[in-house]
Amino acid sequence: MVWKPRAFIIFDKKENEKHRVIYASRPEELIVDVLYFDCLQYVFMEKKHIIPANSYGSIKGKGQHDMRREIIRKVRRRPDLYVGTGDTAKFYPTADHGVIMKMLADHIKDKWLLWLSEVNLSRMGEVGMALGLPSSNIIGHVYHAATDWMLLLVYKIRRYYRFCDDKYMIHKDCNYLHTAMRVLRTSVEDDMKQRLKPNWRVVNVRGRTL
Secondary structure: OOOOOOOOEEEEEEEOOEEEEEEEOOHHHHHHHHHHHHHHHHHHHHHOOOOOOOEEOOOOOOOHHHHHHHHHHHHOOOOOOEEEEEEEOOHHHHOOHHHHHHHHHOOOOOHHHHHHHHHHHHOOOOOOOOOOOHHHHHHHHHHHHHHHHHHHHHOOOOEEEEEOOEEEEEEOOHHHHHHHHHHHHHHHHHOOOOOEOOOOEEEEOOOOEO
16 A cells, blocks of 8 residues: 555644745645655765855745844954845745756655655645745755855855745955856756746845945
8 A cells, every 4th residue: 555645634824924835744644744844854964965055045044034134243343244135935845856957866865755855845746846835944954064064165155044935145356246247047947947036145244226
């Protein structure tokens, strides 16, 4: 007998001006969700460290306020610095299953875990991740990992931070930061098969858009 999960419990949640669709599992599926999350966390955070240390959101000790404090610490009393910001449009609903499975298969060799990954993604249909599942949080970070490492190692953006799909880059060269933001947009569109919101911007630490 092959295990088949039942349909999600779906409900709406409004946060400030944002409307989100939240997915929850029934008790039997929730047990599998937790075990699956533990496996992903072991592979990507404990064993291989694929998720960079600059990643925040749904990680113990790395909430929104932790990232905010770190960024403030980096820019305090530095009027010569610039900040690039951007986030992905409809990140969870548009996550590409083919991209996700390739990323997972690059690091997971256990066939059962890969099969469970496919089953987990198929609960959303052809595209998207279920906002509300613990496993989606880990997969969301893995989805960004290649882009994160490229910006950190290839483009030398040492002060790069990401909260879920919100990205922040700090640099002293305004022109170079614009180049890095264009690289980020290209990676989101070509590698992640998504779209960076058109309101991305580069500002100095005083808040003036450049």
